[in-house]
Amino acid sequence: xxxxxxxxxxxxxxxxxxxxxxxxxxxxxxxxxxxSEMEYxxxxxVYFIENGQLDRLxxxxxxxxxxxxxxxxERCPRDVKPAKLIEAVRLTLIRRKDSNYLKPDExxxxxxxxxxxxxxxxxxxxxxx
Amino acid sequence: MQKIGVFICxxxxxxxxxxxxxxxxxxxxxxxxxxxxxxxxxxxxxxxQRLMKDTIKEKGLTGVVVCSCSPRMHExxxxxxxxxxxxxxxxxxxxxxxxHCSWIHKDIEEAxxxxxxxxxxxxxxxxxxxxxxxxKSDVVKRAxxxxxxxxxxxxxxxxxxxGYEVDIVEKKxxxxxxxxxxxxxxxxxxxxxxxxxxxxxxxxAHEKIKIYAYSEVEKVxxxxxNFTATIRKKARYVxxxxxxxxxxxxxxxxxxxxxxxxxxxxxxxxxxxxxxxxAVPKLAVIDPAACIHFKTGKCGLCEKTCDxxxxxxxxxxxxxxxxxxxxxxxxxxxxxxxxxxxxxGYAANPDVITSLELERLMNAAGPTGGTLLRPxxxxxxxxxxxxxxxxxxxxxxxxxxxxxxxxCMYTAKHSMLIREKYPDTEVYVFYIDVRTxxxxxxxxxxxxxxxxxxxxxxxxxxxxxENEGKLRVYGSDLLLNEQVVIDADLxxxxxxxxxxxxxxxxxxxxxxxxxxxxxxxxxxxxxRPVESATAGIFLSGVCQGPKDIPETVAxxxxxxxxxxxxxxxxxxxxxxxxxxxxxxxxxxCSACEKVCPYGAISYMDKEVNDHGKRxxxxxxxxxxxVCQGCxxxxxxxxxxxxxxxxxxxxxxxxxxxxxxx
Numbered sequence: 001x002x003x004x005x006x007x008x009x010x011x012x013x014x015x016x017x018x019x020x021x022x023x024x025x026x027x028x029x030x031x032x033x034x035x036s037e038m039e040y041x042x043x044x045x046v047y048f049i050e051n052g053q054l055d056r057l058x059x060x061x062x063x064x065x066x067x068x069x070x071x072x073x074e075r076c077p078r079d080v081k082p083a084k085l086i087e088a089v090r091l092t093l094i095r096r097k098d099s100n101y102l103k104p105d106e107x108x109x110x111x112x113x114x115x116x117x118x119x120x121x122x123x124x125x126x127x128x129x
Numbered sequence: 130m131q132k133i134g135v136f137i138c139x140x141x142x143x144x145x146x147x148x149x150x151x152x153x154x155x156x157x158x159x160x161x162x163x164x165x166x167x168x169x170x171x172x173x174x175x176x177x178q179r180l181m182k183d184t185i186k187e188k189g190l191t192g193v194v195v196c197s198c199s200p201r202m203h204e205x206x207x208x209x210x211x212x213x214x215x216x217x218x219x220x221x222x223x224x225x226x227x228x229h230c231s232w233i234h235k236d237i238e239e240a241x242x243x244x245x246x247x248x249x250x251x252x253x254x255x256x257x258x259x260x261x262x263x264x265k266s267d268v269v270k271r272a273x274x275x276x277x278x279x280x281x282x283x284x285x286x287x288x289x290x291x292g293y294e295v296d297i298v299e300k301k302x303x304x305x306x307x308x309x310x311x312x313x314x315x316x317x318x319x320x321x322x323x324x325x326x327x328x329x330x331x332x333x334a335h336e337k338i339k340i341y342a343y344s345e346v347e348k349v350x351x352x353x354x355n356f357t358a359t360i361r362k363k364a365r366y367v368x369x370x371x372x373x374x375x376x377x378x379x380x381x382x383x384x385x386x387x388x389x390x391x392x393x394x395x396x397x398x399x400x401x402x403x404x405x406x407x408a409v410p411k412l413a414v415i416d417p418a419a420c421i422h423f424k425t426g427k428c429g430l431c432e433k434t435c436d437x438x439x440x441x442x443x444x445x446x447x448x449x450x451x452x453x454x455x456x457x458x459x460x461x462x463x464x465x466x467x468x469x470x471x472x473x474g475y476a477a478n479p480d481v482i483t484s485l486e487l488e489r490l491m492n493a494a495g496p497t498g499g500t501l502l503r504p505x506x507x508x509x510x511x512x513x514x515x516x517x518x519x520x521x522x523x524x525x526x527x528x529x530x531x532x533x534x535x536x537c538m539y540t541a542k543h544s545m546l547i548r549e550k551y552p553d554t555e556v557y558v559f560y561i562d563v564r565t566x567x568x569x570x571x572x573x574x575x576x577x578x579x580x581x582x583x584x585x586x587x588x589x590x591x592x593x594x595e596n597e598g599k600l601r602v603y604g605s606d607l608l609l610n611e612q613v614v615i616d617a618d619l620x621x622x623x624x625x626x627x628x629x630x631x632x633x634x635x636x637x638x639x640x641x642x643x644x645x646x647x648x649x650x651x652x653x654x655x656x657r658p659v660e661s662a663t664a665g666i667f668l669s670g671v672c673q674g675p676k677d678i679p680e681t682v683a684x685x686x687x688x689x690x691x692x693x694x695x696x697x698x699x700x701x702x703x704x705x706x707x708x709x710x711x712x713x714x715x716x717x718c719s720a721c722e723k724v725c726p727y728g729a730i731s732y733m734d735k736e737v738n739d740h741g742k743r744x745x746x747x748x749x750x751x752x753x754x755v756c757q758g759c760x761x762x763x764x765x766x767x768x769x770x771x772x773x774x775x776x777x778x779x780x781x782x783x784x785x786x787x788x789x790x
Binding site: 021023024025026027028029030031032035036041043044071075076077078079 | 472518522523524525528561587588589590591592603604605606607610612
């Protein structure tokens, strides 16, 4: 098994989702409220993972643009769970060595006074190992 | 002692590739009673059968075991072959070493061992087999068709044309079914009512057809050739012999708020009503839930208006018992409920409608007189979005896993008709796949795109939300890889279809099987598509699986031919493998009578000679014509008196012993 295959199997495992169940209806992307912010859309996450083009997803920041609202999971008629696949891609990125998206030292400059503290903690959890 | 011949079939490589047939043949010779064994490439072939027949004659075989495919395939073939050379057909047994062995195993050694065991069990059984003779039973020359839609009507007409009596039982006040609601039919665009109503009239006028409208089948007993059905004729509160169908009462009726079923609830009807102008039978019916007289005891306007004196508030349901030789199920379908599909906003927005509702909105006899108007404000919609596969092909609990088959074509029809009649209307169709397998279907769909300029968008709709009087549709265009937003005036959902809710009840009543989606199961998906697994029960129309009108009519006629083939016989051969009670063992406890699902067991007092002691005892008696050989009584019998011929307790135990040896 190549590294890529291993990574894809890992994504399927963490997400508990099966991209092969997709029938290409695009309902996930139709339902996505953050469509305009994402380079790759929910249906592309499903399709790329199914077809071994994970590297394209890993190079893009689309995984971090997903708001994890689960509209796609809710709407998907085939129970593919696109948001869970996106979450798994995000975890794959975060778990790479030395590529934390957020370091504790950077936080003070980034803090917005209006930002709730809970959001900071959750972002810290989400974007670091 | 029996003289048994064992024949092992290769079935080409189906069996021979996984089972060492030579070894099985050798092992057979070591079994008690076996005097001959051979393996052959195709036992079912002409030469294979000849080998069997020649051996029976030469060796004087008294029993035969064929190790081959499932008995469902070729048991009849081999029994017929045996019979042709004088051996009782019930002396032939099949050991299924294909479906039960070679097809499901990979390891040759294991599979061969199992094949030997299966062969051994069959030989052990044949050693105890006895010649059986099948009885005959009379055929009642009348058929029952449950459901009066196009499927039921066509089946009934064809049976009647062949000269046999048919009864149609329809639960609605009129026959016609869903086809009566449709505006036009694909792919020819002819008017649905114009082609259906002549058939409805034909059915009503045919001397061999009797229509029980507003009636339901309540109970069915009996067996192939001799069913007895109890039909509940629901009270119409209108005397059907007096009512002329003039409709005066429906005009005078002051209660006008009941949803009109025929118009899919898009408008209302009076409490006393005639479903539609061409209804058959054209009789008024009172809906007691809406009628003021039934609710308050007052009113009575319809009774005063009716010159024919047909109104009868005291009418009661009537139970009718009729005998039939064959039963056809044609219970049809319904559009699924869309309450759980919140994303499309069907329940929240009156301008989100189903395709069946659109049929009524475009029909000249519909609530708008055939002018396409939005239900909310009665204006002409200028932008219409069609959504395909709503509830079909999905895996959520509210979805159906199958393709509803008719939606692609009727949506092409709708979009074409709208563009034809209102060229200033923009029409968008969101599709996942366009499926058009049918004669002239693809050409029809291409016409919608090329000639009528309907915009087909590959993608599904994710959300429909009300926005300033319009419906904002969020969809995806997968070919452009974009999310598209359309502000539409009307959204039409191609909702999935499902079997009518009565199908499940009727299947249980007829002891025939249904699948996980409540469609009735055919006896064989390819070779016996209109027969159910229960003898004498046939399937017609969507109750068996989604299909369009041409297919339904074809299947309806096919079912009719099967019925006619059955009714044409004066007598049918019964299954001789029926239960039998041993008089000396029976203690008359009634346990068997209680478990018999067919009512085949009764009791009688009879004098028996029990080892020289003469006495009158109460004994179980099996009606062989009614018994279906299910074997429930043999299990229930506490004294071991009940036995199933051809499957006696001794034979079963011998098989088990042979397997465990």
